[in-house]
Amino acid sequence: MTATTARPAAAPSAVVDRLALDDPGPATPQLRELRLQARAFAANARAAGRFEPMCDSWHAGWDPDFSRLLAKQGWVGMTLPTEYGGAGRTAVERYVVVEELLAAGAPLAAHWAADRQMGPSIQRLGTAAQRARWLPPIARGECSFAIGMSEPDSGSDLASVRTRAQRTDDGWRLNGAKVWVTGGYHADALLVLARTAPHDPAQRHAGLSQLLVPANTPGVTVRPIRSLLGPQHLAEVIFTDVVLPADALLGVEGQGWAQVTAELAVERAGPERFLSTFPLVELAVSAACRSGDRSALALAGDVLAQLWTLRRMSFRVAARLDRGRSAEVPAALVKELGTRFEVESVDVARRLLGVEPDASSADPAARLLGQALRSLPAFTLRGGTNEILRGLIARGLRTA
Incomplete structure (x- = not known):
C-alpha cells in the first residue's frame, strides 16, 4: 500500500x-x-x-x-x-x-530486573538475612540487578554453563564469564548462574546453582559491549577468584536450573x-x-x-x-x-x-x-x- x-x-x-x-x-x-x-x-x-x-x-x-x-x-x-x-x-x-x-x-530499565524477578525470587527462595539485605532497597528503587546466564560460545544452551563456583571453608570462590548481560554496566548486583558440581553428561542441567554477587566485589570486571543501543547497555562480566560469603547462594545448591525456569516464566x-x-x-x-x-x-x-x-x-x-x-x-x-x-x-x-x-x-x-x-x-x-x-x-x- x-x-x-x-x-x-x-x-x-x-x-x-x-x-x-x-x-x-x-x-x-x-x-x-x-x-x-x-x-x-x-x-x-x-x-x-x-x-x-x-x-x-x-x-x-x-x-x-x-x-x-x-x-x-x-x-x-x-x-x-x-x-x-x-x-x-x-x-x-x-x-x-x-x-x-x-x-x-x-523509562523503567533501572529497576526492571530487580522488580520483575529478583525481588520475588529472593522473597521466595532467600534466607531471612537475604530478604532483609536485598528487598528493602529493591522496593525503594535503589538497587538495580542484572542477570548473568549466557556465556561466551554457549548461545542459548544454559546446560553448557562453565562459570564455576567452588566451596571454600567459609563461602564460595567464583570464576568464569557472562556475556550479553543487560544493564550489567550499571547494576548494583548480579544474579549469577554457576556450576557448583562436576558436569554430568547424563544430567546436563544438574549441578547448577544461583549466586547473589554485589557488583563492587573484588574480582568482578565489567566490560561494556558496544551495540546499536549504545556502549553501556550490554556488558560482559568477568569473575576472577571472586570470594563470596556462604549466604551468597540463593535457594538450594544444585537446583539452579529449576529456579531459573521458574523465573523465566515470570520474565517471558x-x-x-x-x-x-x-x-x-x-x-x-x-x-x-x-x-x-x-x-x-x-x-x-x-x-x-x-x-x-x-x-x-x-x-x-x-x-x-x-x-x-x-x-x-x-x-x-x-x-x-x-x-x-x-x-x-x-x-x-x-x-x-x-x-x-x-x-x-x-x-x-x-x-x-x-x-x-x-x-x-x-x-x-x-x-x-x-x-x-x-x-x-x-x-x-x-x-x-
Missing part, C-alpha cells in the same frame, strides 16, 4: 484509547482505579518533562531517578511484603501498573513482551484512523486484534502466577508470539507513518521508528530465542 505521510494527532485515537482503558481480564473497581492512577501519573510526568516516550523503555530506558520516583508511589516491588518495604500487591495489580507505564514509554509472559513498540504503534494507528484509507485501517485493525489477544493471554499468566500455578509453557507461548508481533508491528508502523527512521529526530514518529528499528534485532533473542521457545512449547503440549 502507499504509505500515508499525515502526522498523527497529539491525542491517541478513540480506538487506541478504548484498547488501553479496557482490562484484558476480569476488572474490578479497584483495578480500574489503579490503572487510571498509573495512567494519570505517567501523563503528568511526561507533561512535566520528566521523560519523553520511547520504544523498548523497559530495556533501554535507564533512569534511576525515575525508578525512585515510582518507588515513592509504591510501584516498585509491588508484590513484596510490606515488612520489607513492598506494597503487598498481587501480580495482577502489578501487571496493570506496568502495562500503563510501558504504554506511556516511561509480561506485557513488556508485546508493548515494547506500543508508543510507535499508537502513533501509527492514530495516523491510520485519521487518514480514513481502507488499506491503512485494515493494517491497523490487524495490529490491534493481535495486541488485544496477546494482552488477554499475558493477563491470564499473571492471574495464574497469583494462584501459585506453573506457567512455564503459557509464558513461553506469550513470549514467542509477542516478540514476533513486535517485529511485525514495526514494519506496519513504517508503512503507515511514511517517515524516515531517525532515533535522534525531533519528530516523534521518526524518533520512535528509529528506536524500534534499533532494538528490533533483540526482540526475538532476549529471554530465550524463539527457536528454543518453540521446542519448549512443543514438549509442553506433548506432555499435557
